[in-house]
Amino acid sequence: MGDIIDKDQTSSSAQLADQSADSAAVEVATAAAVPRPTIGQLLSTELSFVPVLLTLVVIMIFFAVSTNGVFLEARNLSNLVQQIAVIGVVGLGVILVLLLGEIDLSVASVSTFCAVVMGILTERLGAPGGFAIIAALLTGALVGFINGIFIAVLRVPSFIVTLAASIGYAGLLLYLLGFQSTLIVRDPLIVSIAGSATSFLPDYLGIGLPTLALLLYVGWLIIHRLRRRRAGLRTVPILQLVGQIAIAVVLVEGAVTLFESYNGVPNSTAILFGLIVLLWLVATRTSFGRHIYAVGGNAEAARRAGINVVGIRLVAFTLCSMIAALGGVLAASRGLAVESQINPTLLLQAIAAAVIGGVSLFGGRGTVWAIVLGALIIGSLENGLDLKSQGTDVKQMVEGVVLLAAVTIDALVRRFQARSGR
Amino acid sequence: MVGHLATRLAYYRLANGRWYTFKSIYLSLRNRYQLTTELEGHMADSITPSVGETTASGQPPGAEPRLRMRGISKSFGAVRALSNVDFEVYAGEVVGLVGDNGAGKSTLIKTIAGVGPADEGEIFLEGQPVNIASPQVATRLGIETVYQDLALCDNLDVVANLFLGREKHTPLVPALLSETEMERSTLAVLKTLDVKIPSVRTPVASLSGGQRQSTAVARTILRNPKVVLLDEPTAALGVAQTRQVLNLIRRLREQGLAVVVISHNLADVFEVVDRVIVLRLGRRVGTFDIKTTTPERVVAAITGAEFGEITAANGNGTPGGK
Numbered sequence: 001m002g003d004i005i006d007k008d009q010t011s012s013s014a015q016l017a018d019q020s021a022d023s024a025a026v027e028v029a030t031a032a033a034v035p036r037p038t039i040g041q042l043l044s045t046e047l048s049f050v051p052v053l054l055t056l057v058v059i060m061i062f063f064a065v066s067t068n069g070v071f072l073e074a075r076n077l078s079n080l081v082q083q084i085a086v087i088g089v090v091g092l093g094v095i096l097v098l099l100l101g102e103i104d105l106s107v108a109s110v111s112t113f114c115a116v117v118m119g120i121l122t123e124r125l126g127a128p129g130g131f132a133i134i135a136a137l138l139t140g141a142l143v144g145f146i147n148g149i150f151i152a153v154l155r156v157p158s159f160i161v162t163l164a165a166s167i168g169y170a171g172l173l174l175y176l177l178g179f180q181s182t183l184i185v186r187d188p189l190i191v192s193i194a195g196s197a198t199s200f201l202p203d204y205l206g207i208g209l210p211t212l213a214l215l216l217y218v219g220w221l222i223i224h225r226l227r228r229r230r231a232g233l234r235t236v237p238i239l240q241l242v243g244q245i246a247i248a249v250v251l252v253e254g255a256v257t258l259f260e261s262y263n264g265v266p267n268s269t270a271i272l273f274g275l276i277v278l279l280w281l282v283a284t285r286t287s288f289g290r291h292i293y294a295v296g297g298n299a300e301a302a303r304r305a306g307i308n309v310v311g312i313r314l315v316a317f318t319l320c321s322m323i324a325a326l327g328g329v330l331a332a333s334r335g336l337a338v339e340s341q342i343n344p345t346l347l348l349q350a351i352a353a354a355v356i357g358g359v360s361l362f363g364g365r366g367t368v369w370a371i372v373l374g375a376l377i378i379g380s381l382e383n384g385l386d387l388k389s390q391g392t393d394v395k396q397m398v399e400g401v402v403l404l405a406a407v408t409i410d411a412l413v414r415r416f417q418a419r420s421g422r
Numbered sequence: 423m424v425g426h427l428a429t430r431l432a433y434y435r436l437a438n439g440r441w442y443t444f445k446s447i448y449l450s451l452r453n454r455y456q457l458t459t460e461l462e463g464h465m466a467d468s469i470t471p472s473v474g475e476t477t478a479s480g481q482p483p484g485a486e487p488r489l490r491m492r493g494i495s496k497s498f499g500a501v502r503a504l505s506n507v508d509f510e511v512y513a514g515e516v517v518g519l520v521g522d523n524g525a526g527k528s529t530l531i532k533t534i535a536g537v538g539p540a541d542e543g544e545i546f547l548e549g550q551p552v553n554i555a556s557p558q559v560a561t562r563l564g565i566e567t568v569y570q571d572l573a574l575c576d577n578l579d580v581v582a583n584l585f586l587g588r589e590k591h592t593p594l595v596p597a598l599l600s601e602t603e604m605e606r607s608t609l610a611v612l613k614t615l616d617v618k619i620p621s622v623r624t625p626v627a628s629l630s631g632g633q634r635q636s637t638a639v640a641r642t643i644l645r646n647p648k649v650v651l652l653d654e655p656t657a658a659l660g661v662a663q664t665r666q667v668l669n670l671i672r673r674l675r676e677q678g679l680a681v682v683v684i685s686h687n688l689a690d691v692f693e694v695v696d697r698v699i700v701l702r703l704g705r706r707v708g709t710f711d712i713k714t715t716t717p718e719r720v721v722a723a724i725t726g727a728e729f730g731e732i733t734a735a736n737g738n739g740t741p742g743g744k
Contacts, residue, residue: 224602231606234621285598287589290578294586297577304557304573305587364577 048358048413052373059377063384071384074262081259084379085194085268086111086331090350091371092275093323096316098354099283101296101363102151102158106143106165108347110321111328112338113169114140116176118329119338122187129189133329140325143169144318152313166347174340181340185332193267193333200264207256209270213277214252218245268330275323279368292316296363345396352399353378356406377402486549488513488680489534489565489649494543496529503529504540504704511649511680516671518691518712519684521701522724527684530701531651534682535567536560547648566642567651572634576627580619581608583626584641611640615673617666632663636670649680656690668694688717702726 063071070076090107097104118136121127127135143165150161177183185191192199200206221241228235236244259265283289291312294302303309327350332338355361356377357370378399385395487510496504504526511517521527532538534545536554545552547563554560560567574583585604592600608622617636619629626634635655642650655671656664671694674681685691691698692712700708700723708723721727 227602228605231602233602233605233609281598287591287599290582290586290589290599293578294575294582297575298573301573301575302586306558307587364575 049370049373051409052356052358052377056373056377056380059380059384063380063387067384067387070387071380074258076383076387078259078262078266080376080379080383081269082194082266082334083383084353084375085266085272086327086334087346087349087353087378088272088371088375089275089330090324090327090346091353091375092272092279092368093320093327094350095354095359095366095368095371096279096292096323097158097320098351098359098361099292099296099363099366100313100316101299102313102317103351103361104147104158104162104317104320104324105347106147106162106169107320107324107327107350108342109166109169109173110140110143111324111331111346112342113143113173113328114325115328115332115338116173116183116340118190119183119185119332120176122190123183123185129187132187133190136329137322137325140328141318141322144321144324145314147321148314148317151317152310158317170342173342177338177340183338185337190329190333191336193271194330195333195336197263199267199333201267201270203260203264206260206265206270210252210256210265210273214248217248221245268334271326271330275326276368276371283368288312288315293364296365298364345399348403349378349399352403352406355410356402358410360410361407362410374406485512487511487546488515488548490546490549491530491534492544492546494530494533494540494545496526496533496538496540496542502704504533507543507701507704507706509699509706511682513648513680514675514678515697516675516681516683516695518695518698519682519701520686520688520691520698520720520724524703525701525724526704527701528653529704531567531653531682531684534560534565534649534651536565561645564646564648565651566645566647566649568635568638568642568653568655570654570657572638574626574634574638577625579625580612580622580629580637581605583637584608584611584644586641588644607644608640611643612636614677615640615643615670617670630663631659632666635659635663635667639670639674643674643677647679649682650674651682651684653684654686655683656685656687664690688720691720692717700724 060071090111094104094107114136117139118132121132121135122129147158147161147165150156151158185195201209221244225235225241256265259269283292291302291307294305294307295309295312299309302312327346331343331346353371353374354366355374357366357372357374359366359370359374381398381402382395385398489509489511491507491509494504494507494509495502507526507530509530519527519530529538533540533543534554536557536559539553539555545554547565552559552563554563554565557567575586578586581601581604585608590600590603590607592598592603605622612619612622615636617633617640619633619636626637629637639650639652639655652671655667659667668690671681671683675696683691683695695712698708698710698712698715698720699706700710700720702724703726707726708720710720710723
């Protein structure tokens with residue numbers, strides 16, 4: 001029986017290929033007749049980052065003017081990107097979970113907990129730094145897996161599970177540290193990541209890696225376009241392609257030049273962007289990423305399409321906590337210590353960065369690149385208000401307002417889409 | 423005047439909460455009060471008991487149905503949802519499955535789709551006996567169901583929805599998706615179905631109801647099915663979109679598929695199907711060749727009006743209470 005069906009399918013897919021050749025020609029012919037999307041439609045899809053970008057520009061101009069240009073100096077911008085590295089990394093993990101329509105409130109606690117595990121291994125037990133870092137990451141993965149079991153298998157709301165985890169691991173790390181409130185980290189490998197004057201990529205890597213990535217990206221764009229052309233599919237106008245490449249070149253090389261004019265590209269920034277590119281590829285170019293979006297958009301539809309919804313959730317929560325652990329390692333390296341005190345704003349800032357960048361709290365919408373804009377906005381506010389010698393009071397009030405605005409826009413966009421949907 | 427009203431297909435809701443056409447109410451009143459009017463003659467030839475018509479009409483004699491079900495019975499506790507129902511659909515044919523609420527349409531469809539296997543009865547696919555124990559088995563056998571809720575991911579584009587769960591990958595790096603290949607196949611499928619969608623790269627959320635329905639159907643076509651079941655495909659659609667979907671169903675027939683359409687909308691059913699199978703209270707009470715019948719007769723079979731059963735089912739009040 002199975003044989004018959006298989007034969008059937010191959011023969012009909014051959015038919016399909018024949019038909020598609022015709023359809024390709026038709027598609028090219030009708031391409032011009034397709035109505036262009038309106039500005040409103042674009043703003044809710046491809047250009048949804050524009051308002052966020054404008055907000056960032058306004059914030060940056062405001063601080064540049066009010067600090068007499070100090071804000072935009074290479075030294076300060078280098079500081080800024082190092083300050084946001086931890087928020088960015090932890091936020092990336094949060095994005096994976098937000099895309100599912102779930103939330104992880106335990107990331108700050110888990111990242112500190114994993115850093116403590118690392119610190120105790122190196123400083124108290126004398127383990128090598130590399131081993132300790134891997135142990136911290138695996139601890140994070142285990143923690144996330146346990147969260148995932150409760151959320152995906154037992155269907156306990158993620159809000160509650162991760163809140164409980166947050167409290168629980170905060171207690172566990174206190175227990176592990178014992179009497180100590182601050183454990184100084186001296187391991188040379190860990191310190192060298194983000195906590196020393198040499199925590200910058202050497203020039204050949206600092207310039208070479210981003211340029212290589214850029215070349216790969218441009219090459220891929222061109223090959224992709226050629227392949228689509230050959231398959232007879234609609235391609236973007238050549239002018240738009242050139243514009244896209246030009247923007248990418250200016251952004252990447254501009255940032256590299258800026259960093260090189262000071263100390264170079266910070267390691268933490270390289271880690272952050274490496275992780276972004278990796279997760280971006282996973283999210284947009286693999287089945288796993290596609291399935292994350294599907295589960296976040298309509299879990300029942302995903303299930304009926306044969307997607308292992310439980311597995312996807314389990315993996316996403318595991319990855320989220322593992323990435324949080326990486327954030328904890330970075331934070332420990334930069335602070336040269338692990339502390340019993342969990343950074344009180346990290347959780348909110350990581351989620352805020354994701355949401356401000358345009359990742360929907362309702363699941364299924366947003367890209368991992370959102371974290372760049374979101375973290376830059378949060379970081380700029382923090383950094384700029386610091387430069388203006390404002391206290392925590394003002395900073396927290398401003399960040400609260402910005403987060404509220406971002407979530408409100410998210411809810412409004414969602415409502416607008418639902419209304420214009422059918 | 424009365425004749426005009428009597429042939430209307432509007433439904434009226436009676437005190438017992440069920441929906442009837444004007445005609446069925448009229449008939450039940452006539453049965454109860456022995457009314458005779460000059461319409462009597464007209465009625466007599468338009469409404470004859472349809473039980474005798476249960477043989478498949480209009481089919482090439484001797485052809486093997488694509489899907490045949492024999493003696494299907496299913497009970498939920500004490501409720502007998504289906505009793506000894508036969509069902510068949512031929513290749514290149516659209517069968518309308520109609521019946522009142524609770525007539526057993528959904529139950530029958532679920533036995534085909536593998537969601538709720540029957541208690542008794544046999545199913546033959548292209549003459550071979552099959553046991554459809556689960557939706558996965560149904561899919562493997564080439565039976566695809568498009569449910570009323572469509573099960574699309576609104577946030578994904580048309581291409582992603584069509585290939586959801588069965589993405590194509592690049593031959594060089596098997597981990598990566600082959601968007602080009604998937605988009606090409608999508609366009610090909612949409613073309614064979616004559617479906618027009620502005621861009622297959624827009625999220626499904628921004629499509630019209632008809633386009634969404636078309637997307638859901640196109641997804642099943644990608645799997646090269648033998649039988650396609652459509653549950654209320656035109657419900658909640660506007661006039662133009664309904665037309666679009668009806669065209670789509672014709673396309674499916676042209677592709678040589680066996681199509682089963684469940685619908686409450688007799689106007690749509692009459693426009694697109696070849697045969698109508700009527701279920702009533704878990705039994706198959708009639709089969710009509712669309713060329714030789716009228717909506718009135720189908721409605722009569724749906725409501726059981728010609729047997730005067732409304733009066734029996736509605737014993738506590740006057741059926742003409744409106």
